[in-house]
Amino acid sequence: MTKPRYDYTCLSSGILAMTLVTGAAVSAGAPEVMFSIAASGDGSGPVSGMLSDLGAWAELDDGSTAFTGNIFGESWHVSWTTVVHQTNELLTLDSALSITNTSNQSQMFELDTLFNPDPIFADGLFEVAANISVMNLDFTGTAELSTVDDAALIRAGLGEDAVVDLYEPFYALIATGPYAIALDNQSDQMTVSGDVESSWHGSTFELSSGDLATLHTYTVISAIPSPGAIALLAIAGWINRRRAFQL
Amino acid sequence: MNTRLHTTLALAILGVTSVAQGGLVGTFDVATSNGYNESMSLTGVALPDGTYLWSGQITQNDFTTSGTFIGSPDAPGIASVVQVVNGSDDAMAFTIDFTMPLTNPVAENLAWESSVYASLTGLDVSLSALIADSIWHVDVAGEDTAALMPYPFELVVDGHGANTAYDEGSGVVSWADGEDLSIRLSFELSPGATVMFNGGFTTIPAPAGLAIVSGMLWMRRKRRH
Numbered sequence: 001m002t003k004p005r006y007d008y009t010c011l012s013s014g015i016l017a018m019t020l021v022t023g024a025a026v027s028a029g030a031p032e033v034m035f036s037i038a039a040s041g042d043g044s045g046p047v048s049g050m051l052s053d054l055g056a057w058a059e060l061d062d063g064s065t066a067f068t069g070n071i072f073g074e075s076w077h078v079s080w081t082t083v084v085h086q087t088n089e090l091l092t093l094d095s096a097l098s099i100t101n102t103s104n105q106s107q108m109f110e111l112d113t114l115f116n117p118d119p120i121f122a123d124g125l126f127e128v129a130a131n132i133s134v135m136n137l138d139f140t141g142t143a144e145l146s147t148v149d150d151a152a153l154i155r156a157g158l159g160e161d162a163v164v165d166l167y168e169p170f171y172a173l174i175a176t177g178p179y180a181i182a183l184d185n186q187s188d189q190m191t192v193s194g195d196v197e198s199s200w201h202g203s204t205f206e207l208s209s210g211d212l213a214t215l216h217t218y219t220v221i222s223a224i225p226s227p228g229a230i231a232l233l234a235i236a237g238w239i240n241r242r243r244a245f246q247l
Numbered sequence: 248m249n250t251r252l253h254t255t256l257a258l259a260i261l262g263v264t265s266v267a268q269g270g271l272v273g274t275f276d277v278a279t280s281n282g283y284n285e286s287m288s289l290t291g292v293a294l295p296d297g298t299y300l301w302s303g304q305i306t307q308n309d310f311t312t313s314g315t316f317i318g319s320p321d322a323p324g325i326a327s328v329v330q331v332v333n334g335s336d337d338a339m340a341f342t343i344d345f346t347m348p349l350t351n352p353v354a355e356n357l358a359w360e361s362s363v364y365a366s367l368t369g370l371d372v373s374l375s376a377l378i379a380d381s382i383w384h385v386d387v388a389g390e391d392t393a394a395l396m397p398y399p400f401e402l403v404v405d406g407h408g409a410n411t412a413y414d415e416g417s418g419v420v421s422w423a424d425g426e427d428l429s430i431r432l433s434f435e436l437s438p439g440a441t442v443m444f445n446g447g448f449t450t451i452p453a454p455a456g457l458a459i460v461s462g463m464l465w466m467r468r469k470r471r472h
Contacts, residue, residue, distance in 0.1 A: 056306040060334025062439055066311045068304040068330070072292065079302055079315045081330035083441055092407075094368050096443040098315050098328035102294050129409035131366035133445050137298065137317060137326055179324055179447030181362050185411050210296050212317065214328055214445050218368035220407045 030057050031065050031084050032116040039101075040108040041075040051082055051113075063087070075103035078111070086117050090222040093199045097215045100137075101207045108148050109207060111215075114200040123223065124196075128164040129187035130154040130217040132173060134207070139178045143211035146172035151204040154186075156219045158199055162192040175211075196221060271320060273301045273347050277312050280340035280435075289316075297321075301345070309335035312343060316430075320350040323357075323387070323428050324449035331443075333436040340377060341436060346429035357422055361385055361393040362415035363446035370407050372440035376400040377433050383414070384431040385448040392420045393448055404440075420450070 030052035038046035051057065055069015064085035071078050076099060083094040095113045132153070136143035147153050153167035166186040175182035201217045270291040278284045291299030299320065304313045311332045318325040325347055333339050363383040367374050376382050382396035395414040402412045428448075436442060 056304055056311075058306045058308055058311065058334075060311075060332070061309050061336060062334050064334055064439075066306065066332050066334060068306055068311050068313045070302040070304065070313070070315065077300055077302065077315070079304070079313050079328065079330070081311060081313050081332060081441065081443070083332055083334075092370075094441050096313075096330045096366070096368075096441060098330075098443075098445070100300065100315070100317065102296075102300070104295060127407055129368065131368075131409050131411050131443075133364050133366070135326055135445060135447055138296075139322075139324075139449070178360065178451070179326060179362070179449040181364050181413070181445055181447060183364050183366075183411060183413060183445075185366075185409060187408060210294075212326060212328065212445075214364075214366070214443055216366040216368060216409065216441075216443050218407075218409050218441075220370075222407070 029059070033067060033082060033084055034112075034114045035080070035082070036112045037071070037073070037076075037078055038110045039073060039076045041103050041105060042073050044074050047071055047073065051080075055080070075107060076101055076109070082113060084115050084117075086120065088223075090220055091117055091120055091196065091199060092218070092220045093201065094218045095201050095216070098212060099207065099215070100212045101209055104209050106144075106206055106208045108205070110202070110204045112200065112202045114198055116198050117196065120196045120221070123193045124191070124221045125189060126158060126162055126164070126192045126219070126221045127187070127189040128156040128166065128217070128219045129185070130156075130166050130215065131183065131185040132167065132216070133181055133183040133214045134173050134175050135181045135212045136175045136177065136179060137210050137212055142208070143175040143180075143182075144172055144206075144208045145213045146170070146206050148204050148206050153203060153205050154215065154217055155202040156200065156217060158192055158221060159197045161194065162190060164188045164190060192221065270299050271348050271350070273316065273345060275301070275303045275314055276342075276344040277305055278342045279310060281309055281335065283307060283310075301347075309333070310339060310341075312341075314343065314345060316345050316347065318347045318428070320348060322450075323349060324447070325428060325430060326447045327430055327444070329432055329444045330441070331436060332441045333438055336438050338435055338437050341432070341434055343432045344429060346427050348427050355422060356419055357450040358417065358419050359392060359448065359450045360415070360417045361395060361446070361448040362413070363395050363444060365396070365402055365412045366409065366443045367402050367404055367411070367440060368409045369404055369437075369440040372404050373437045374402040374440065374442050375435045377435060380433050382432060382434045383444070383446055384433070386429045386431065387420050387422060388427070390420070392418070
């Protein structure tokens with residue numbers, strides 16, 4: 001198998017493009033969620049933009065917003081379903097991605113999803129879970145999804161400070177046999193403090209030629225009530241109970 | 248309400264496609280217990296290795312669906328990724344079907360292998376098989392060949408997070424005059440859940456068929472070099 005030559009300049013420009021898009025106009029009503037994909041074998045460069053512009057989106061009845069779509073690159077195909085949900089108590093970002101390497105060489109991919117929420121609480125619990133799979137789309141051989149250099153396969157964070165790495169290097173997931181699937185799952189959590197400016201998922205990996213990978217990453221930050229708030233809740237509960245007994 | 252039906256064909260976005268050759272038309276059907284029922288035609292994009300890729304999305308106010316299918320119509324096999332979100336306030340039943348035409352129908356007994364993987368995320372959510380049914384079906388020439396994740400299959404996430412499930416099977420199918428191969432997903436999804444299925448089905452060629460497939464692979468490889 002011929003190893004690809006990675007063009008990091010291309011990937012860096014993808015990240016830059018994503019940053020520049022931040023200030024761009026968005027579709028009316030759609031939350032600001034940016035998406036970027038770059039592949040080492042794609043001479044046309046990275047693709048990045050607002051998910052509301054790249055595909056379809058809808059405000060769902062439960063208050064969340066969902067984005068779906070697909071893009072064909074020169075040597076890859078990606079389809080996505082991304083759901084964001086923000087309330088006073090929690091913020092979730094859920095991204096389901098399928099990536100097909102349509103070239104005859106293995107390729108390195110870098111994908112990023114970035115959600116800029118409304119300003120949100122200062123303290124909370126940040127939980128990350130990611131399920132991944134790889135499928136061999138051939139009658140022979142294997143399919144391999146693996147880490148690149150020292151980058152974790154899945155990264156998730158809140159702004160620049162709170163970052164969780166899953167599937168740290170060196171990691172490889174291998175499916176053997178015709179149309180065989182290999183899968184794995186990992187999760188982690190941490191407490192965070194400070195205002196949440198953005199919630200993001202990133203993935204960097206190498207995928208064997210002609211094969212398909214899925215990445216399903218779910219992050220949630222839920223508020224941890226401050227001691228003062230807990231005291232107020234306790235008092236309110238005590239008053240309610242007292243009233244109930246008096247009636 | 249911003250109700251929109253949006254079907255995104257693989258060729259429609261960005262115009263960056265260079266592999267498109269035009270191709271086979273597959274049928275993508277989606278029905279829900281809320282009364283939604285839609286059938287759409289997807290044009291497959293020919294990939295360099297001779298397979299085809301179909302992709303389509305549906306966006307509604309109570310659910311979204313995205314399907315990507317990669318198949319080999321001349322050596323029956325198909326891979327699929329289906330993503331579904333239940334954005335309603337109640338549990339919903341889904342039936343999602345994709346039919347791929349076969350360009351070279353065979354007539355013989357063929358061994359098959361199939362597997363399916365489900366990834367579920369959300370807060371206190373569940374994915375379950377419908378009563379007396381399986382979640383994953385492969386129909387060959389109208390015959391229910393593979394059925395995986397049978398009732399009473401259930402996958403649950405307690406609290407916030409993710410969970411996965413996997414099932415596989417194999418057997419022999421008596422392939423007569425069929426001209427298409429279809430996969431079908433039937434399941435119930437709780438409100439607020441997102442599920443992604445990754446499933447595959449392939450027939451294992453008989454010795455004569457294997458020789459033909461090997462010859463085709465050798466010729467393709469030779470052409471590439």
